[in-house]
Amino acid sequence: MASTPKQLGLMSKQTHVLNLVDADIRYTPEFYSTAVADNLFAVLLRETDWQQDTVRVFGKQHLAPRLSRWVGDAGLRYTYSGLTMEAVPWTDILLAIKGEVEQASDTSFNSVLLNYYRDGRDSNGWHSDDEPELGDQPEIASLSLGAARDFKLRHKADHQLKYTLSLDNGSLLLMRGSTQACWQHQIPKRASAGPRINLTFRSIVNRSFNK
Template sequence: MASTTKQLGLLSKQTHVLNLEDADIRYTPEFYSTEVANTLFDVLLNETDWQQDTVRVFGKKHLAPRLSRWVGDPGLRYAYSGLTMETVPWTDTLLAIRADAEGACGASFNSVLLNFYRDGRDSNGWHSDDEPELGGQPQIASLSFGAARDFRLRHKTDPQLKYTLALENGSLLFMCGPTQANWQHHIPKRANAGPRINLTFRSIVE
């Protein structure tokens, strides 16, 4: 797939800054047009060698409630939930999306985690993207394709601070600064939800 913004159909839409304490989060609901987002969903679905990982939660091993794939520069490793992942090579599609995300966020990314939520039964538990490999203030660019799903946030020390945002088809969510140190997020189950693919670009510090 071509790597230019024009050919990917990037839209210049308003970015919303979430008014949350101890966080820097920005949301662009129509980062890609619906037509382009739908095309990217189909391409990513078919070109990705999806796998279901086994993760460790509270000391017990479970099959992750979603399919995933880790893509990035050669030799990178990333560990979370008792799982160590090694990257597979970039595709032209992912390189093109990465270029758009880097341009919009003013950041550089050397890897991306792809998650495929097959339906509303698939989910992602409470967590922060705060592994040591991501550095002191991780920069995470999250792009969503397919069905909208709720993205819930909660403050780590103040239980009164909560926020829910629907991540729409073709949207970009950028989390940076102190966000991961102070907040957790998750994707809850949702009845009757359709399939969704999420890409979270990040940079592993070697």
């Protein structure tokens, strides 16, 4: 693929608003065409210096069941599952994607967490993206590339209130408003899933937590 195209192939596509209480979630299944998404997957897989982070779950240290990299503006720090990470610099391809995601979401972002699920045994447990650095009503834009995986949501106050969405290749999911305050999400294991990369664009707005 061309290394840093100005336009990666953004199309005006249908966006679905999820009908969930205490949430503002929008899903655009074909944010990128399959061809563009496949190319982005290949470039990001090759260019990213993937790391297996250690996360703290119920006070115990574990290797995260996926590989990750946190990219962002110079000097940003972020604490995630008890781990403080320093952002590594933007690449041309990530800046190009960021520009298109910002345009579509009408929001600006100063960082992105890349997750690589090597196969269906990799996963992401129940959590909310509600770290204090992200402010009161975090706006998160999540781009999915590669194998489709289920994205499960459950209401914090009532776990019976739940929803499952398939995050398809080239899709964009926007979460804002009270979504992180009221809901948790996860990517459960899936026996036969192929590799997948997910990018969650975020903004560190509260730098008093960022020393």
